Amino acid sequence: MDDTVSSQVRSETDLVKMNLELQELRAQQLDLKVRNENLQKEVNQLRRENAQLKRMPLFVASVVEVMGDGEVYLRQQGNNQEYLTTVNEELQKTLKPGTKVAVNNALSVVKIIGSVFDARVRVMELEASPDVTFEQIGGLRQEIEEVREAVEYPLTRPEVFRRLGVEPPKGILLHGPPGTGKTLIAKAVAHQARATFIRMSGSELVHKFIGEGAQLVRELFQLARERAPSIIFIDEIDAIASMRTHDGTSGSAEVQRTLMQLLAEMDGFDNRGDIRIMAATNRLDMLDLAILRPGRFDRVLRIPLPDEGARREILKIHTRSMKVGEVDLEDLVKGTESGTGADLQAICREAGMNAVRRGADAVEQQDFTAALAKVRSEPSLRDDRMYR
Numbered sequence: 001m002d003d004t005v006s007s008q009v010r011s012e013t014d015l016v017k018m019n020l021e022l023q024e025l026r027a028q029q030l031d032l033k034v035r036n037e038n039l040q041k042e043v044n045q046l047r048r049e050n051a052q053l054k055r056m057p058l059f060v061a062s063v064v065e066v067m068g069d070g071e072v073y074l075r076q077q078g079n080n081q082e083y084l085t086t087v088n089e090e091l092q093k094t095l096k097p098g099t100k101v102a103v104n105n106a107l108s109v110v111k112i113i114g115s116v117f118d119a120r121v122r123v124m125e126l127e128a129s130p131d132v133t134f135e136q137i138g139g140l141r142q143e144i145e146e147v148r149e150a151v152e153y154p155l156t157r158p159e160v161f162r163r164l165g166v167e168p169p170k171g172i173l174l175h176g177p178p179g180t181g182k183t184l185i186a187k188a189v190a191h192q193a194r195a196t197f198i199r200m201s202g203s204e205l206v207h208k209f210i211g212e213g214a215q216l217v218r219e220l221f222q223l224a225r226e227r228a229p230s231i232i233f234i235d236e237i238d239a240i241a242s243m244r245t246h247d248g249t250s251g252s253a254e255v256q257r258t259l260m261q262l263l264a265e266m267d268g269f270d271n272r273g274d275i276r277i278m279a280a281t282n283r284l285d286m287l288d289l290a291i292l293r294p295g296r297f298d299r300v301l302r303i304p305l306p307d308e309g310a311r312r313e314i315l316k317i318h319t320r321s322m323k324v325g326e327v328d329l330e331d332l333v334k335g336t337e338s339g340t341g342a343d344l345q346a347i348c349r350e351a352g353m354n355a356v357r358r359g360a361d362a363v364e365q366q367d368f369t370a371a372l373a374k375v376r377s378e379p380s381l382r383d384d385r386m387y388r
């Protein structure tokens, strides 16, 4: 009986305790409800502020580096101003060097616009394997052979170099007047080696992609690694590697950084790897000697104006697919001294157009004579880019 009484008393005390706990929990719940309401108000307020911020004009910046602790190093486009800002953990995970972001007045990242990938597509020309062959190049036998030795054979016969312990040149620089076939040779070598051809224009890099030069150079080498075997062809390299860049004028620091990146990429490069580097310039005299040091562009090759024999060959190449009547090509060969391959191509194209205009059955001497006069008087016709 005693036992029953004591257990009854225990359960009553338990009940009282539980009741107290319940009251306590209810009080806590009420508390949390109030806090929740307050937080909800805060969220709504922040949402309103956020929407307000997004309505304000935003600036475009690109990510230079993602540092630790949520810090991001940004470079604003247009004025090239650089600064550090902090982003939340989630955003930090999605940002990479080159990502384009929108920043507000307070320089906080508001949203991601895209990556630098689109820029790289615009500035780089990529061909899986160009369709240019050596048969499409007139003259330049010796030059072509030298380029093949330095660029093609290390890709197609690496074992010969390994067996002989010979280091192929790291980079090859072609120089000479515009329109003499430098790009053509690079493409034909890529075709022969079944390599990806990646062309980047130095001047476009400097003028159109201010603030992104160094990053694009990094991307260029990255792309070449992904698509190996590949041949990188940097056209108008003088735009990024000219001595003028030391004069401290505006933009020169940026160009200097682009050049430094290029040199760093080349220095960290294996000569015997499956990526070859070529460059071209019309202004060898203006080049910064740093790029001609051993281990960089250590083979320099002049691509001259075509001589008589080469001009004959080039004219034949560019009239190959035309229906040509009684035409004395020798007259043209003689009349085009100091003309480039691009001039000769322009003459053939113009002659063809003249024949089309006449409604003729074949391209005749008169068409070539008129074309020669026209191309001589209008140097812009030499630029085949006009016709692309």
Ligand code: ATP
Binding pocket: 136, 137, 138, 139, 140, 177, 178, 179, 180, 181, 182, 183, 184, 185, 235, 280, 281, 282, 306, 314, 317, 340, 341, 342, 343, 345, 384
């Ligand atoms: P730039 O310095 O202006 O870039 P480039 O030396 O690279 O000029 P290319 O782009 O190779 O010149 O040549 C332009 C065009 O001229 C070619 O597409 C080709 O049609 C013609 N051409 C130039 N040289 C030759 C050549 N040796 N044989 C046949 N065609 C040629």
